[in-house]
Amino acid sequence: MSKRKGLSVEEKRRRMMEFFFEKKDFFQLKELERQCQKEKGITSMSVKEILTSLVDDGMVDTDKIGTSVYFWAFPSKASQNRKRKIDDLEARLADAESKKLNLMDAVEKAKVGKEESDDRDEILSRLSEMQGEKTRMEAELERYRECDPDVIEELKQETKIAKEAGNRWTDNIFSTKSWIKKKFCFEESVINKQFEIPEDLDYLE
Template sequence: MSKKKGLSIEEKRTRMMEIFFETKDVFQLKDLEKIAPKEKGITSMSVKEVLQSLVDDAMVDTDRIGTSNYFWAFPSKALHGRKQKLEQLESQLTEGTQKKQSLQQSIENAKVGRENTDSRAATLKELEGLRQQRNQLKAELATYQGCDPEIIKEIRQMNKVAKDAANRWTDNVFAIKSWAKKKFGFEQNQIDKTFGIPEDFDYID
């Protein structure tokens, strides 16, 4: 029989925050060392380490009163922090959308003559960079799945907008390839090779 897998550090952090949010109370370390193992399955030996990591990330507040340290975290502050993070992500997504629009305009300009292959290669390289940025943002957004449902809903809607924008750009690339094939009689693999289009270039699922 396999040994039961312990909690990851992120799972411990999440469960520790649940203690604060559910009780809306102030605790000493010794209190949490008793509560966490019993109610959240966090070993008492790891409570101090988990708590310190949350304090370092400004997710839990602490203050010394007399000879004792007290810890607390209220949902209102956590929500405010998530909203600030969301605003930062929205700004990054907006910037990415503007760059995509600029690239779309470059595609339209490239339809005339199509002599500037260096420009096209640079455009494709920038597109790949934006796709990687989008994937990084998507991964970062995934870490906030446990947040407020309304915030998650907004994030998913923004993610769909970014995905649709990238796919519209991909539409333009395919349209240009079709135009070049009809205009100059190039085969598709010849077009891809000439302009540095990757073999796996396709829509985002």
């Protein structure tokens, strides 16, 4: 069996937001380190780093009460924040698209006669910058969409369906192995080796 690959930063961020949305409560850092590891598979050592990034992005709220620091995030506010961010990014993206078209038009006009000029070089440079900005904003826009409650719910449903399908196939394998043992009196280890079935095959929890 190969070693299980660790979670990416974005996956940890998504799972932590999912945790907040499900609990709808206030937590201290120690509580998050314990519960996120237990319920979401986020190692306790990385909880603080992921939490800080979410606070910096305005996705998780925090406040100090007395000597204790609390963290929270509710779906309603998260949706509003994401909508505002997405609207802002989409407006900036539309503006970038408009500027890009204008620059492309200017470039085409500058090609007439194929004359080399400082203006042409400047326009090409600005066009390249705008294309890079457009790519960056599209990536940031997609990042916020990944934390949308609807997307998270869809992922949960897909995971549930995949898990049920996996368990059905596991059940079929166990049934087939049982039939072979009764029919041909083979040892289970022989069957596993012959059909390359892992010894630790089991149902998904």
